[in-house]
């Protein structure tokens with residue numbers, strides 16, 4: 001297996017996760033989507049120095065991992081490529097923001113360090129929430145939920161087709177890379193002089209494919225209206241889930257729980 | 268059912284692909300459309316489906332293929348593409364199958380019933396909830412055929428239905444083709460398959476219909492086939508040698 005094929009295999013594992021059965025999987029996709037959005041908005045809204053307030057928000061993904069039976073390991077393994085990027089976002093903060101914010105023992109911690117950790121945590125939390133949404137819902141239901149929110153049909157269709165064809169394109173790229181390496185033994189990677197024709201080929205191939213795909217849609221009566229999977233009607237528990245989650249998030253945003261707990265312990 | 272009258276077509280000026288082609292396919296007939304690479308077989312199919320338009324008249328069930336009638340025509344003709352990946356664009360087989368029926372204003376229950384019936388007919392019900400990107404080549408082809416059957420077309424066009432299939436899956440597809448009662452127009456370089464499925468063969472070459480007649484006659488005519496860059500089907504060649 002070359003790298004591309006491995007990537008392909010990993011992608012298809014997401015569907016297997018989404019096909020599992022758990023109380024979280026059984027929730028209405030729209031409920032999960034709304035709760036995730038509420039979560040992300042709340043997390044992002046925290047002040048850049050409010051690390052202690054944010055920590056309690058780890059509970060939500062941990063709880064979801066537990067309830068859905070999706071291993072935390074899988075999540076971090078799949079996110080291993082984006083995680084460093086997210087981590088890198090706040091990397092320079094300590095250099096710019098040197099004013100001491102607090103002291104632990106007799107070490108002064110600057111605002112930059114705190115804000116760096118806050119940013120990292122925010123990134124990780126949001127990624128985990130998004131991963132959990134995807135892993136417990138599946139792309140088809142997610143798209144249906146997005147349409148329920150009246151997101152433009154064009155965008156949602158694009159998302160759906162991208163997901164379907166990422167694999168096919170990767171396969172194509174894998175074949176091209178293999179073909180390249182067979183005729184360029186001992187070379188690491190693809191020489192920069194071949195990048196242009198590589199990308200050009202890929203573009204041409206995808207255009208051909210897109211054209212055929214579109215005819216296939218037209219031949220089956222497509223007139224700009226896409227049908228998504230049918231989703232069962234929302235039940236009480238779905239409503240409760242959204243309302244409950246949102247209420248808890250707002251509450252935790254307003255009340256500095258970690259600080260209160262800390263004060264209790266110190267006293 | 269299908270009639271071409273003096274049809275000509277060119278992708279680029281001065282390079283005609285089809286020149287004055289005429290033939291009829293009767294109701295319930297299974298016809299093989301053969302010819303060397305680039306003979307224009309796929310082009311004929313695209314013209315029939317109104318994906319391309321050229322000169323001359325094309326009639327499907329007495330209706331002329333033109334812009335205003337495309338919806339009606341495409342409801343009657345099911346097209347199994349050569350590349351099943353391009354045909355199956357939804358995440359799962361089942362969603363793909365109900366895509367067509369839903370577009371033709373069927374209710375979800377009706378569409379689902381049709382999908383189930385088509386899968387049952389082909390004996391591949393286990394594919395229903397599988398993800399398209401995780402099917403093998405043979406499974407993809409069966410799923411693609413099922414997708415088209417779910418639209419209940421009056422005629423089915425197939426472009427290279429056995430390309431890239433192993434012998435076993437090829438046999439399954441051949442048996443499937445033979446079990447379908449619809450009118451069928453099939454293109455292929457697999458002449459043994461054409462011999463197994465079609466009673467009549469149309470031979471395209473140089474943009475013209477060079478021969479049109481019973482499969483047994485044309486596919487046994489070594490001189491004719493070789494003159495048009497083709498060979499005898501293996502089973503017949505073997506018969507003669509043995």
Ligand SMILES: Nc1ncnc2c1ncn2[C@@H]1O[C@H](COP(=O)(O)OP(=O)(O)OP(=O)(O)O)[C@@H](O)[C@H]1O
Nearest residue numbers: 278279284302303304305306307308309310311456
């Ligand atoms: N999009 C296009 N633009 C320009 N020329 C094309 C296009 N598609 C096909 N052709 C040309 O038209 C001719 C007929 O092509 P067509 O695909 O119909 O052949 P075919 O009989 O299906 O061949 P094959 O057996 O290889 O599938 C070929 O010479 C081809 O080069």
Ligand SMILES: [Mg+2]
Nearest residue numbers: 308309310426
């Ligand atoms: Mg062709």
